Amino acid sequence: MSAYRIISxxxxxxxxxxxxxxxxxxKLRDRAPRVVNVDGGDVWxxxxxxxxxxxxxxxxxxxxxxxxxxxxxxxxxxxxxFDPSERLKDMDADGIDGAVLFPxxxxxxxxxxxxxxxxxxxxxxxxxxxFCQTDPRRLIGIGLVPTDNVEEGVREAQRVAKxxxxxxxxxxxxxAGPLSSExxxxxxxxxxxxxxxxxxxxxxxxxxGQVFHNERNVRGLLPGQILINSxxxxxxLARLLFGGIGxxxxxxxxxxxxxxxxxxxxxxxxxxxxxQRHRFWSRLQLPMPPSEYFHRQVYATFIExxxxxxxxxxxxxxxxxxxxxxxxxxxxxxNSLKYIDETMAGVPEDERRRIVGGNAAxxxxxx
Amino acid sequence: MSAYRIISxxxxxxxxxxxxxxxxxxKLRDRAPRVVNVDGGDVWxxxxxxxxxxxxxxxxxxxxxxxxxxxxxxxxxxxxxFDPSERLKDMDADGIDGAVLFPxxxxxxxxxxxxxxxxxxxxxxxxxxxFCQTDPRRLIGIGLVPTDNVEEGVREAQRVAKxxxxxxxxxxxxxAGPLSSExxxxxxxxxxxxxxxxxxxxxxxxxxGQVFHNERNVRGLLPGQILINSxxxxxxLARLLFGGIGxxxxxxxxxxxxxxxxxxxxxxxxxxxxxQRHRFWSRLQLPMPPSEYFHRQVYATFIExxxxxxxxxxxxxxxxxxxxxxxxxxxxxxNSLKYIDETMAGVPEDERRRIVGGNAAxxxxxx
Numbered sequence: 001m002s003a004y005r006i007i008s009x010x011x012x013x014x015x016x017x018x019x020x021x022x023x024x025x026x027k028l029r030d031r032a033p034r035v036v037n038v039d040g041g042d043v044w045x046x047x048x049x050x051x052x053x054x055x056x057x058x059x060x061x062x063x064x065x066x067x068x069x070x071x072x073x074x075x076x077x078x079x080x081x082f083d084p085s086e087r088l089k090d091m092d093a094d095g096i097d098g099a100v101l102f103p104x105x106x107x108x109x110x111x112x113x114x115x116x117x118x119x120x121x122x123x124x125x126x127x128x129x130x131f132c133q134t135d136p137r138r139l140i141g142i143g144l145v146p147t148d149n150v151e152e153g154v155r156e157a158q159r160v161a162k163x164x165x166x167x168x169x170x171x172x173x174x175x176a177g178p179l180s181s182e183x184x185x186x187x188x189x190x191x192x193x194x195x196x197x198x199x200x201x202x203x204x205x206x207x208x209g210q211v212f213h214n215e216r217n218v219r220g221l222l223p224g225q226i227l228i229n230s231x232x233x234x235x236x237l238a239r240l241l242f243g244g245i246g247x248x249x250x251x252x253x254x255x256x257x258x259x260x261x262x263x264x265x266x267x268x269x270x271x272x273x274x275x276q277r278h279r280f281w282s283r284l285q286l287p288m289p290p291s292e293y294f295h296r297q298v299y300a301t302f303i304e305x306x307x308x309x310x311x312x313x314x315x316x317x318x319x320x321x322x323x324x325x326x327x328x329x330x331x332x333x334x335n336s337l338k339y340i341d342e343t344m345a346g347v348p349e350d351e352r353r354r355i356v357g358g359n360a361a362x363x364x365x366x367x
Numbered sequence: 368m369s370a371y372r373i374i375s376x377x378x379x380x381x382x383x384x385x386x387x388x389x390x391x392x393x394k395l396r397d398r399a400p401r402v403v404n405v406d407g408g409d410v411w412x413x414x415x416x417x418x419x420x421x422x423x424x425x426x427x428x429x430x431x432x433x434x435x436x437x438x439x440x441x442x443x444x445x446x447x448x449f450d451p452s453e454r455l456k457d458m459d460a461d462g463i464d465g466a467v468l469f470p471x472x473x474x475x476x477x478x479x480x481x482x483x484x485x486x487x488x489x490x491x492x493x494x495x496x497x498f499c500q501t502d503p504r505r506l507i508g509i510g511l512v513p514t515d516n517v518e519e520g521v522r523e524a525q526r527v528a529k530x531x532x533x534x535x536x537x538x539x540x541x542x543a544g545p546l547s548s549e550x551x552x553x554x555x556x557x558x559x560x561x562x563x564x565x566x567x568x569x570x571x572x573x574x575x576g577q578v579f580h581n582e583r584n585v586r587g588l589l590p591g592q593i594l595i596n597s598x599x600x601x602x603x604l605a606r607l608l609f610g611g612i613g614x615x616x617x618x619x620x621x622x623x624x625x626x627x628x629x630x631x632x633x634x635x636x637x638x639x640x641x642x643q644r645h646r647f648w649s650r651l652q653l654p655m656p657p658s659e660y661f662h663r664q665v666y667a668t669f670i671e672x673x674x675x676x677x678x679x680x681x682x683x684x685x686x687x688x689x690x691x692x693x694x695x696x697x698x699x700x701x702n703s704l705k706y707i708d709e710t711m712a713g714v715p716e717d718e719r720r721r722i723v724g725g726n727a728a729x730x731x732x733x734x
Contacts, residue, residue, distance in 0.1 A: 064645075064647060068648045069648055177585065180585055219609075219610040220606065220611060220649075220651060221547060221609070222649050223641050223645045223646070224606050224610070226645060227637055228601055228602045230637070234598060239591050241591070242586075242591035243587040262630070262637070265674035266627065266628075266675060267594070267629075269629060269674050270597075270627065270672075273697075274593050274594055275590070276431065277431045277696055278434065278589075278590045279590070280431060280432045280433075282587075282589050282590050284587060286587075304640060305633065305637075306636060307633045307636050307678055310678060
C-alpha cells in the first residue's frame with residue numbers, strides 16, 4: 001500500500017442483472033432492461049434493442065490478447081465489477097483507497113421515451129447508493145441526471161444529493177441543445193447550490209461512436225474510434241468554457257472524465273488565443289480568458305498520459321486526477337501502483353500526492 | 368530578414384472574382400460560382416447558395432477588434448490575398464521566403480453535382496498554377512483533388528503534378544466513406560507514385576462547423592467551434608494511421624494542415640496504447656505502432672503552439688512545419704518573425720531552422 005491516499009477518479013460498475021427490474025415502478029417493469037444470453041455472451045436488451053454487450057465493459061484482469069467486443073458473461077468477468085464486497089477486495093489488491101463510480105449503462109442517456117429514461121436513471125441511482133453503502137468512505141457514487149428534461153434533471157440532482165452521492169453525470173451532447181444553451185442554466189445552478197460537481201464522461205451522449213460500430217468492415221475504424229473518443233470531452237468543454245458557464249456559475253465544478261489530459265495544454269492555449277482574436281465580432285461575454293475558468297473550475301481525469309504529465313504546469317497540478325478505469329479495457333488493475341510510477345516518473349512527491357488522490361479528496365469532500 | 372529560409376507551410380489565396388467563370392468549360396459557365404455584393408459585403412454564390420462570405424477569410428492586417436464574419440469586399444481586404452505580385456510584397460514585408468498555398472474555396476469539396484465539382488476543382492488548379500508562375504521558387508501550389516470519384520481523383524492528381532504543383536488537398540471526410548476505406552487506395556497509390564504529399568486541411572469536408580453556423584444564437588458556439596476545428600484533423604489522421612495507410616503506402620507523405628500540434632504527443636501516445644491493448648480483438652494489420660508511421664510519413668503545420676513546441680521531441684522535430692496562415696484571422700502577418708521568436712523561445716537554432724522552413728523545403732523538394 002502507498003504511504004498516501006490513492007483514489008481512482010474514474011471507475012465503473014457493471015450493473016447487476018436485477019438492477020432495473022427490481023427498482024423501476026411496477027407499470028414499467030415489463031419494459032425494464034434485462035440480460036439475455038446470445039451465442040454464449042450476456043447482452044443487455046431494452047425495448048427490443050441490444051444496448052450493451054458484455055466484453056470491453058468488464059475486461060479487468062484479462063490479457064490484452066483475450067479482450068473481446070462481446071461474448072463475456074457475468075460468470076466470466078470479475079465479480080468486483082458488480083459486487084461491492086468483491087470490488088473492495090479488488091481495490092485492496094491494487095492498493096486503491098477510494099473509487100469514484102460511474103455506470104456502464106451509458107445507454108440510459110439515449111432512451112427515447114423520457115418516462116422510461118427517467119425511471120432507469122432513478123433506479124440506477126438507487127442501486128448505486130446501495131452499492132456505495134457497503135463502504136461509503138471508499139466507494140464514491142456519481143448519480144445520473146437527465147438532460148432531455150431539465151426540470152426533471154434538477155429534481156433528480158436534488159434526489160442524488162439526498163442519496164449521499166458526490167456528483168452528477170450528464171450527457172455531453174444533450175438532445176435539448178448544446179451544453180452552452182441557456183436551457184441548462186437551472187441544472188448548473190442546482191449543481192452549484194448542491195455543491196455537486198458535474199461530470200462529462202467520455203462517450204456519454206456521443207452518438208459518433210455508433211456510426212463506427214455500423215461500419216465494422218472498414219480498416220482500422222474501431223481502434224481509430226477509441227482514439228478519437230476523447231474529442232467528445234474536448235467539444236463539450238469548449239462549449240461550456242466559451243458559453244460562459246464558468247462566469248455565470250463561479251462555484252460550479254466540472255469534471256472531464258476518461259478524456260485524458262495530454263490535449264488540454266493545447267486546448268487551453270488555443271482557447272485563449274481564440275479569446276484574444278475572436279471575442280470582438282462574436283461578442284463573447286467573458287471577462288477572463290477561458291483558461292482561467294478552467295484552472296478555477298474544471299478537473300480532468302487520466303489513466304496513463306505522460307504527455308499530459310510533462311505539461312502538468314499548463315493544466316494545473318490541482319486540476320488533475322488519476323484513475324484506474326476498472327474494470328474497462330484501459331484499466332491499470334491490478335498493477336496501478338506500477339503504472340502510476342511509470343506515468344509519473346520525475347514528478348515531485350507533493351504533486352504526485354495531489355494528482356493520485358489529494359485533488360479528488362478535496363473535490364469530493366472526502367477529507 | 369532571417370539568416371535562413373522561412374517557409375509558411377499553410378497560406379491561402381482568396382480566389383479572384385473571375386477564377387471560375389473564365390476557366391470552367393463553356394457549358395458550365397452559367398453555373399460557375401460568382402461574386403455578388405449583399406448589403407455592402409462580397410459573397411460567393413453557387414447554384415443559388417452562399418458558399419463563402421468575405422470576412423474571416425481575408426483578415427490579414429486588420430486589428431482583432433475589426434475582424435468580422437462578413438461584410439468585407441475585394442476592395443477592403445489586402446490585395447496580397449488574390450494578387451500574386453502583391454502577395455510577394457506582403458511576404459517580403461513579413462520576412463517570408465516561401466508560401467505553401469491552399470484555397471479559400473473549401474466549398475469546392477461540397478459541390479453536389481460531380482461534373483460541376485470536378486470542373487470547379489480543375490479551374491482552381493489551373494488558376495493556382497498561373498498564380499504560382501509569378502515566382503515558382505516562392506509560391507508553392509497545392510492542387511485540389513476530388514474524393515467523391517476516386518478514378519477522377521487519380522486523373523486530377525496526375526494533372527496537378529503536370530501543372531507543377533507540390534501536393535494534393537483532399538477532403539478529410541469524403542462522402543465515399545472514411546479515409547481508411549479501400550476505395551481510396553488508388554488515390555494514395557497515385558500520390559505516392561507522383562511523390563505528391565496528401566494534405567488534410569482543417570475544416571475541409573468537415574460539415575460539423577456548419578451545424579454551429581446555424582445555431583448562432585447559442586452562447587459562445589462559434590468561438591467554441593473554432594477551438595474544436597482541429598478535431599477534424601485528429602479524426603482523419605486516426606483513420607489513416609489505424610487504417611494502415613502508412614503500411615500499405617510506405618513512401619506516401621501526409622500533411623495535417625492548420626490543425627496545430629499541441630495535441631499530437633497525446634494523440635500518438637494514446638494511439639500506441641490502443642495498439643498495445645486493442646490490436647488483437649480488432650485484428651489490426653499493423654506491424655508497427657501507429658506513432659512509427661506518423662514519424663516516418665506524417666507532417667503537421669502550426670501557427671502559434673507553445674505546448675506543441677515544448678513536446679516537439681514526442682512529435683518529431685522533422686515532422687513540424689511553421690505557418691503564418693496569411694490572410695486568415697489566425698495569421699501572424701506582418702509580424703511573423705516576432706511570433707516565431709515568441710513561440711520558439713529556447714528552441715536550439717538547428718531545430719528552429721528545420722521547423723520554420725527546412726522541413727518544408729525537404730518535403731516539397733525546394734532545396
